[in-house]
Amino acid sequence: MKRPDVIVVGAGIVGAACAAELQALGRDVLLIDANHPGGGVTAAGMGHLVALDETDDELDLCLLSLARWDDWLTTGAGVAEHVRCGTLWVAEDEAQLAHARVRAERLGRRGWDAVELSGAQLAHTEPALRPGLAGGVRVARDGVVYPPAVARQLADTVVALGGQTRFGTTVARVDDGAVTLDTGERIAAGDVVVATGTAVTRLLPDIPIFPRKGHLAITARYPRRLSHQVVSMGYGQTEAGNDALAVAANVQPRITGQWLIGSCRQDGIRHADVDPRVLARVLRSAIALLPCLADMTIIRSWTGMRPATVDGRPVIGRHPTLPRVWVAAGHEGLGVTTAFGTAQLLADLILARPESIDAAPYSPSRFAHVPA
Numbered sequence: 008m009k010r011p012d013v014i015v016v017g018a019g020i021v022g023a024a025c026a027a028e029l030q031a032l033g034r035d036v037l038l039i040d041a042n043h044p045g046g047g048v049t050a051a052g053m054g055h056l057v058a059l060d061e062t063d064d065e066l067d068l069c070l071l072s073l074a075r076w077d078d079w080l081t082t083g084a085g086v087a088e089h090v091r092c093g094t095l096w097v098a099e100d101e102a103q104l105a106h107a108r109v110r111a112e113r114l115g116r117r118g119w120d121a122v123e124l125s126g127a128q129l130a131h132t133e134p135a136l137r138p139g140l141a142g143g144v145r146v147a148r149d150g151v152v153y154p155p156a157v158a159r160q161l162a163d164t165v166v167a168l169g170g171q172t173r174f175g176t177t178v179a180r181v182d183d184g185a186v187t188l189d190t191g192e193r194i195a196a197g198d199v200v201v202a203t204g205t206a207v208t209r210l211l212p213d214i215p216i217f218p219r220k221g222h223l224a225i226t227a228r229y230p231r232r233l234s235h236q237v238v239s240m241g242y243g244q245t246e247a248g249n250d251a252l253a254v255a256a257n258v259q260p261r262i263t264g265q266w267l268i269g270s271c272r273q274d275g276i277r278h279a280d281v282d283p284r285v286l287a288r289v290l291r292s293a294i295a296l297l298p299c300l301a302d303m304t305i306i307r308s309w310t311g312m313r314p315a316t317v318d319g320r321p322v323i324g325r326h327p328t329l330p331r332v333w334v335a336a337g338h339e340g341l342g343v344t345t346a347f348g349t350a351q352l353l354a355d356l357i358l359a360r361p362e363s364i365d366a367a368p369y370s371p372s373r374f375a376h377v378p379a
């Protein structure tokens with residue numbers, strides 16, 4: 008095996024995007040995963056490509072990444088099962104409508120087409136919604152993909168461009184410019200990128216990333232289609248804390264005719280079992296917006312662990328004490344949307360190019376004071 012310039016550990020959508028980006032920029036990459044590409048949290052989420060704007064830097068990263076998604080989808084749309092369905096942010100009351108208005112204005116100002124809708128316009132736009140809602144925002148350019156297929160495609164791209172992959176291979180230890188596999192084999196490289204999602208802290212104990220559990224369910228196939236991803240304006244406004252449970256309706260149309268139903272956030276839980284009481288709350292909140300769901304059949308439910316950080320930002324950049332180790336992880340519920348932007352920003356940093364957006368909010372150094 009030739010000595011790689013960069014080893015990327017973790018072939019979820021984030022690591023696979025970083026590996027493909029660095030290989031395309033002329034670095035010899037070795038992409039390693041304990042399982043197979045896209046088999047981690049990337050296979051458990053919703054795949055909503057969505058411009059979120061809870062902070063300016065979050066919106067910067069989303070818009071950088073969504074532009075890259077647009078480029079990638081010009082050839083990869085079929086593989087990705089892409090649908091540009093847009094997002095319908097639904098306000099149930101006047102307070103949420105005020106928040107929706109701010110979102111429409113903020114996204115519109117950044118050129119991401121967003122239109123405020125009255126209650127009547129909302130009902131006309133998505134007739135399956137219950138009557139009497141306050142209004143909302145339609146964001147036309149958001150969309151939906153099937154993330155594990157994209158991760159697999161990106162891993163294939165690494166190989167097609169001359170890079171190497173090793174799957175079914177667990178990294179047991181990361182040192183400055185080298186990894187040691189669980190077999191004891193040591194592989195050296197110029198740089199190491201750790202993109203192992205919720206497992207980052209196992210390899211780098213001073214980078215605190217923790218699991219935030221979500222429940223999802225999917226219906227059988229139906230001829231009646233949702234035309235948008237329908238999300239309550241309550242989504243993302245409430246954070247789960249300790250054992251608290253935050254639930255907000257989020258329903259996605261799949262190209263198969265299935266309706267994918269989320270979502271909730273729960274901290275402090277390590278087991279992946281479906282909790283019927285939590286699932287019932289997720290379903291009730293979805294039915295409260297889309298009453299026809301009550302007559303539809305759920306064929307499968309599952310959970311996924313979002314890789315979360317205490318300040319809600321991903322970790323992208325150089326490790327605080329290991330100069331040849333880089334981190335790309337902690338994207339919580341936005342890792343699919345922001346994978347390509349993360350890859351571009353990380354490549355800027357590794358190649359010492361001008362930063363595409365301000366990297367400071369994502370720096371791993373912000374955890375330097377946190378006791379391990």
Ligand SMILES: Cc1cc2nc3c(=O)[nH]c(=O)nc-3n(C[C@H](O)[C@H](O)[C@H](O)COP(=O)(O)OP(=O)(O)OC[C@H]3O[C@@H](n4cnc5c(N)ncnc54)[C@H](O)[C@@H]3O)c2cc1C
Nearest residue numbers: 017019041047048049052053055178204221311342343344
């Ligand atoms: C319920 C739910 C809904 C979501 N909905 C959305 C959404 O609509 N839109 C959106 O943008 N995001 C969404 N997300 C978030 C998104 O899925 C994640 O942020 C993203 O998939 C994280 O990708 P990752 O590559 O960092 O992690 P992962 O996909 O977990 O990849 C990490 C990889 O590292 C490998 N690995 C771990 N340890 C080692 C080791 N020691 N050695 C070698 N390999 C290792 C694993 O096998 C895995 O393949 C959702 C998540 C959940 C749970």
